[in-house]
Amino acid sequence: MSISTSESKFIIEGCRDGCRVDGRSRKDFRLYSSVVGDFALSCGSARIFLATKETHVLVSIKAELVVPASSSPSEGTVEVHVDYMQGNNNRDDDLESTLSNLLVPHLVDKKKLCIAPDYFVWKLNIDVFVITSGGGSLIDACSHGIHTALQKTLLPSITVVPANEGGGGNKPTVQVDSDIKAAECIPGVENVPIIVTVSLLKHKKIPVMIVDATSEEEACAFSKVHVVLDRDESSSSSSSSKKDREPMICALHKAGGGALPFVLLQDVTSFVLEASSSSRVVVSDSLHHLLQDNFSIQQ
């Protein structure tokens, strides 16, 4: 989108002064809401949106049993596919490849997706469907959506019948339990990382960093850095005695045009670590539920 030079000046000065157009400071995130379980045909699904629905993304996760690649016979596969409601013309960042490169290696332990080595592994198809992206920070929203959907994904429980038993010939066969109550979560899914994007604006040659940029702010940014964070929520919920450890950086990707001074990258990472604690997503089964539960907010 194109904005006038005056607007971009106003936005950049606001970011420098720590009072953005919507009153946020540089480190503040907007509130994302998420509704899970919209699609009965998927193993897990989530819809994530801003309060005003200007950024609105659907995520569906479907699992299928496949024969593993001969190079890695005991590893499942994960694939991310992105589609848009209204074409994806004039988009400079390739969302699909960015998400695949940054997130897929850290989503789940692929070894745990194995059922019978050499014969059956799970393949997770993660489909992201972008309805609108007018609120900016699309990639952050997608990662939150994948995060939420994976938490709620249930895989049917499977029993392996070893080879030469039960009439299966010399190949093992599987029995799928169709009972939803027997279905299980994907193991190790608590540590799915999220992406925090830092947009870099330039005010009189001094860089200004902000998180969760609106589309107007993105239009003023000369560069963007995607930081993939593992916030390790499992430690805080399962054992309260264990002290929360620092979030860990899984991946880092500089996107956008401009060039960054080397020292700036360190500032960016420390900025993300400081800011990321305030990022939050409200997860609910449906919006009505959310309102009845008196806005229980997941930190």
Added chain:
Amino acid sequence: MTTTTPSSSSLSIAHLVIPGQVIATSSSNNNKSDRFLRGHGTYVESSSNKGNEERLISSVCGIIHRVNKLITVIPYNESIYKGNVGDLVIGRISSVSSSRWTVIISNSSCMKDAQLPLSGVHLPGGVQRLRTKQDSLNMSTFLNIGDLICSEVHKVQQNDGGSLSLHTRSHKYTKLENGILVKVPSCLIARRKSHILSMINNKIDVLWGVNGNIWLQRANTTSSASASASDTIADLQEKMRLEHSTTPISLEIRCILARLRNSIECLRIVHTMCTPENTESVYCKSLQLETTMHTTQIANMLLPENIILLTNEFRS
């Protein structure tokens, strides 16, 4: 003539019609005075079975509005902005062609872009003269792509699908700089006498565009030091505009602007009319909450629990 509604202008839910619903029937044998007049949101069809009967049918979902014999249906979701001559609209320049600018008016892409002809703007200096070839070459120096302008609807071109032609030939209408644009559905903006208002102790000027775009900027301080006696009004204005766009905004004003913007957003989220009165009331409430509870920072106004606190006075 028989209608299903009493002739009143009250907008009650009882008068809700859906597309295809027959509102009124009349037989064409009757004398002319007994017939209804077809307004917006309706269409007329002569009934097939009785031959000489005419039926007025609703074509949108909304409320029946009747003035004497004129029957209109006002759609419930007026995100479509239909221009009226004289409306103040705020739009963004999307292209510059040889003798006119194209302006994006609708914020839900349900309308053609409007045209602002070169003859519809005041030239710098304010002198009245013919537009020369030189002017049309310099058009992008007056208004460039991406610039926001405030203008008035000059004409509605019905033979072109209702596209609008605009003009800015008044000192009120200018390029908009150094402020915040807020977008709401156009149905939340009520038409009023003046659409340019000073708010928050005259610190902020607010332009309420009828198309749903609202512009917030710091109030123009008239204490321009450089005003000399020889200046014409146009010169003075040009100076004021320049001063406004070049003076940086103080943090205090910036916070007021942000709070005001979030007040309007709050109203929009709960689909309440964005009138100046409602906006100011949300604004004051948020200040109150901040001093008493120390919780509502400006950004937190948009959290659901705070939106409810801030707007529940508009709910009976």
Added chain:
Amino acid sequence: MGSSIRRTDLLALSNLRNDGRKPDEIRRMRVQLGPVSNIGTDNSSETAGGSALVEMGLTCAMATVRGPIACIRRSDELPTQAIVDVIIKSVPFASSGGDRRITNPNSDRRFIEMSHLIKRSLEATLLLQLFPKSRIQVTIVILADDGGRLCCAINAASAALIDSGLPIKDILCACSAGINISSDTTLIDLNRQEESSSHGSKSGAVHLPCAMLPQRGTLVLSQCEARISNFQTLDRVLEAAMAGCRVVFDIIQAAVRERASALMQLRNGQGTVIDSFAVA
């Protein structure tokens, strides 16, 4: 398994269909108006004047409407009326099986055919002459497909048109009908299993999608590819499909009325705050 009766047999005995419906019963249908934000950034192609999400059983379609907007090419403009553009596509996770073919809406034959059918139906519904030299763009996405996607897509487009406030003659409603050969009864709103069984057999099983303007009682679309033994059968199926359309009409009408009155009340300062979040 001895004397235990299988579920399918039990359903057949009690004259019910494989998902437990009566022959003249449609699937659970849900209509949600305005799921997509109608405010967007300038020059974005994503914002929609109107939108709707329609679920018929497990089949789910979302439609957005933009317009009247300028035609892409001047040569497309018509001097007397607007043109309608219909884009229909499907997401890779739509199918209920493992079929993950990514279909290109511009080259896939089934989608081209569907978009033509929907375009003709919408042209019959919209009052196009009010917007000369303009274009109305309807985008439909099949989010889940469990049979009857054409009808679900039409219903979604129709609801989105109402939400956008564009003038239409009547609420377009669509429903499919077919025949169960073994019991010779007409069925309405076929699901995927019933659809596929009607495709496979040669003995004259019928699957007939149909769209109509119920308040005017006119038919705008009906399509039957099967061989039908006699006209009486066709009449019966068509009759059943039109009855289904009327049921669909009642559901769309109720959803539209509910949303219209909710929004109207909110604007007048009535209704609760909770409502305002659920609706707006």
